[in-house]
Amino acid sequence: MVTLVSDDGAYGGPTSVATGQLEECAARGHEATLVSLWQGRSPAPARIGAVALRTRPARSLLPGRFTGIMHPLLVRDLWRSMGQADVVHIHAGRDLVSLAALAVAALRRKRFLAQTHGMVEPRRAALVRLFDRVYVPLLRRARGCLVLTERERLALAQVIGPGGPSLLTLPNGVRPDRDGAEGHWHRDREVLFLARLHPRKRPESFVEMAALVHRRVLDARFTLYGADEGSLPAVRRLIASHGLTDIVSYGGALDHAEAVRAYAKAAVYVLPSVDEPFGMTVIEAMSAGTPVVCTDGCAIADDLARRGAAVVTDGSPSELADAVCGLLADDERRHALVSAGRRAVEETFSIHAVTDRLEEIYRRLCHIGCTE
Structure with missing residues (x-):
């Protein structure tokens, strides 16, 4: 179960990981x-590859882009699917979707895993505390919670409290593209931002960075993609104020x-985000x-820096x-970074x-389910 699948990848990492x-x-x-x-312009597909997809159209029942979306019949789908599942x-x-899934799993007496993707951290807002009175006891019934990093482990432990489920480390993974690195030297001099245009992702810093790079590398071009x-609006104002309308573009x-x-044609990928789970x-x-190029606010930045697999910065536009x-100026450096990044994916971050x-x-x- 994941909260949202859409044709624009709006829910980001959790959907991609699932x-x-x-x-x-x-x-x-x-x-x-x-x-x-x-959520999409067209009907949902019946499958994603070999995976059956059972969906209902997202409806906004409460405020919040993802927090309050739901469809009443999704509860029935969850009940039926979980009944057939090992x-x-x-x-x-x-x-609401996660809350419903946890409740159905508990009512079905299913032993289940939860994976929170850094989305469940201590919060003090009154509405969050009220929500957690129902949510946290259900989350505590998981047989294990999968976490990405030590930071997430500590944050989730604070929310769940003592005596909760085991917290098991599991990194995210991708399918290695063995052809990607070979074609790198034929790419355009394009610098890429591909993430949600959200304050935590700091797309404005990408535009500020582009203005500085453009003064030194006149043929570089910059593209932002993401919901x-x-x-x-702030990104567009910055592009206009720096006179970069022909240099920086937004592709949706x-x-x-x-x-x-988009990754495959870019010369450099830049993620300026902070507090990246x-x-x-x-x-x-x-x-x-x-x-x-990423920031030291990315949870895997230290590991990537040790491997020489990414350039880690303090996140300032100048760095x-x-x-x-x-x-862009050093082919040898780019080649070393690509090779180290490829090794990191194959050794640690591959889906295999x-x-x-x-x-x-x-x-x-x-x-455990069969023997208890």
């Missing part, structure tokens, strides 16, 4: 079904296949053979610009390695 995990499980012979809400895996945020979550939201093509787009770019200019670990967890969960 579909990637299930597609790999299906490739290994498991019967896989994804239950979710759907393993229930809930990609859970603080939202707007409030930052697009992309589906997964379009995103892969993981950085799924970072490993997607590395898999495509694209050099990555981002220095990193981009350095990569991640699903090996996930299958172990699933089998242990099934074994």
Whole structure:
């Protein structure tokens, strides 16, 4: 279960992770079904690859872009799907869909896993505390919670409290693109931003960086892709104020296949975000053979820096610009970064390695369910 599948990838990493995990499980012979809400210009597909997709159209029942979306008949879909399942895996945020999935799993007496993707952290707002009175006791009934990083482990432990489920580390994974790195040297001199246009992703800093790079590298071009979550007006104002209308463009939201093509043609991928729980787009770019510039606010930045797989900055436009200019000017440096990024994906962040670990967890969960 994941909250939302859409044709523009609006829900971001959790949906990408859920579909990637299930597609790999299906490739290994498991019967896989994804239950979710759907949002798009066209009807929802019946399948994503070999994965059956069971959806209902998203309806806004409460304020909040994702928090309050729901469809009453999704509860019936969850009930039926969980009844047939050996393993229930809930990609859970603080939202109505996740709450419904946790409640159905509890009522069905299913042993389930929850994966929170950094979305469940301590919050003091009154509405969150009220929501958590119902949500947290259900989350505590999970047989295990999958976390990405030590930081997420500590934050989730604060929310769940002592005596909760085991917190199991599981990185995100992508399918390695073995052709991506080979074609890197034929790419355009395009610098790419591909993420939600949300204040935490800091697309304005990307534009400020572009203005600095343009003074030094006149033929570089810059493109932003992603669903707007409030930052697009500021981005457009900055582009106009810096006189960059022919240099920086916004291409809207992309589906997964379009995103892969965007990575594959870019010379550099830049993610200026802070408090980034993981950085799924970072490993997607590395898999495509694209050099990555990120910030020390990305949860996997230290690991990537140790491997020499990304240029890690403090996130300021000046440091981002220095990193981009350095990569555009140095073929040897770009080649080293691409090679190290590719190794990091294959060794740690490939969907194959991640699903090996996930299958172990699933089998242990099934074994517990059969023997208790």
